[in-house]
Amino acid sequence: DGGITQSPKYLFRKEGQNVTLSCEQNLNHDAMYWYRQDPGQGLRLIYYSQIVNDFQKGDIAEGYSVSREKKESFPLTVTSAQKNPTAFYLCASGGRGLFGTEAFFGQGTRLTVV
């Protein structure tokens, strides 16, 4: 079955550590996106990539980094520079023009800083 997979589902990080969240899709989608979700704030765009080896900052990119070496994969690194990393992170993929067609979301990763 085609889909988008995020791992792990839950992640704990000590302050000052970098941590990488995985996002893989086998839908042959060009575009992939990372969103951060906080209670009462909806989803905010961190980074997006429309094609391999290219990515752009979203609205809240500070303290995050990404790579897009393969079409199927778009990992997100939460760095120690991110001041408030505890949140629910959602990865999405879609054809060119994400919301012209349906966007597919992963099941999310809940990151907690301890």
Place this chain on the structure above:
Amino acid sequence: AQSVTQLDSHVSVSEGTPVLLRCNYSSSYSPSLFWYVQHPNKGLQLLLKYTSAATLVKGINGFEAEFKKSETSFHLTKPSAHMSDAAEYFCVVSFNSGGYQKVTFGTGTKLQVIP
């Protein structure tokens, strides 16, 4: 610029009664509008979308929404709530800018269904 406002952060209904989740939008362009549903600790699932075809859009699980340009609204309705409808619902507006869809999410409405 575009924005989307979900007028209620929480809605509570009794099982079997109608559901109304309100969404108003602002967009300088002809927008596409979507409703997504999110169950706890899950990703988002598309309920329905409006992309300038019929103004009354039918989605999954008995939900529908009507695009009203004069009122800049895209409210989500369902005639009879089911316990499984309890979730968070997001209204989304997007428009095409240079081949990329500019997307704005609402802040969400949590639907509680009382037995």
